[in-house]
Amino acid sequence: MCSYIVEKTALVGSAKGRKGWMRIDTANVYFDHPYYSTLDHVLAIDFTNEGEGGRDRVAVELSADSARALVTRILAALASGEAAHSAPAQAATDSAAAA
């Protein structure tokens, strides 16, 4: 349905759009009629930098199922990535202790 319901979150990050990389500080997230997709409703995410006026955005439109799947993959990537990136430091500590 058409609404102005927007979930907004501040964030730290960067995104690549038409003009190349940009810093982003906000994600506007909403489930509503799309601009580009032919789906009736999409989960839309607009990454923008509101601190710099918010005129540029990197926009994504996903089906509801895709958005839910993406949420699980984001969490899985964080879990496995953080585990992998902490492993070498632990290995170095183990080696030093064994030496």
Place this chain on the structure above:
Amino acid sequence: MTHYRALQAETVKFRGHNGDQGEAYYARPIAAGKYPGIVVIHHLPGWDEWTMEVVRKLAHHGYAAISPHLYFREGSESPDDLGARVRVAGGVADAQVMGDVAGAMAYLRVQPNAKGKIGMIGFCSGGRHTYLAACTLSGIDAAVDCWGGNVIVDNPKDLNDKRPVAPIDLTEKLNCPLLGIFGNDDANPTADQVNRTEAVLKRLGKNYEFHRYNGAGHAFFNTWRDAYRPEQALDGWKKVFAFFARHLASSATRIAAE
């Protein structure tokens, strides 16, 4: 039914709310003559290519049609970027939209091809704006509300500075014939809300006709969406053009043959 294949369509400047100069898409038959005018109020996502197609379709059927860009004050980025920004800002104020719509009507009136009567058609939030305009602006001879949501506002907390009044509460002032086109599977407005709107129109003795379509939801005229329903949309457009013909005398006066 007369169709006009020779058209002129372009972006023009118009004076909107507060005298602000904005842009509008204007299409009309090229053949010399007088044509009724129609203002097209675009949907919430913005002043997009489908809106332009609607304007040209109306011109093809013998109307001088104009769609003001309701988000022109947001900047010069693409219409979808402007639409996204407007959504995050909570939309545009009703007073501003009414001013822009009145400005588009004034634009039509001063054109050499103006026949005198002006109709209005809006889609989605534009349908709601059309209902609002038909209750608050003078000079509209026929209004078409295509699936306008939030004409009825069930939660008073949904009213705000930009949309302070539910259009249904202004129905007593409705001052022109109203056509409503709705899909029965729509979630906004729901079939129940359409029923309640009709009950108010009936109680107040207003000149209206509603057409509801099974197997269709929101935006079922929109050929760019999965929501498009060809059979229902073709019938809906027939209802729209019959309504405009009846109230705007769409048999435009042509001076020269095409």
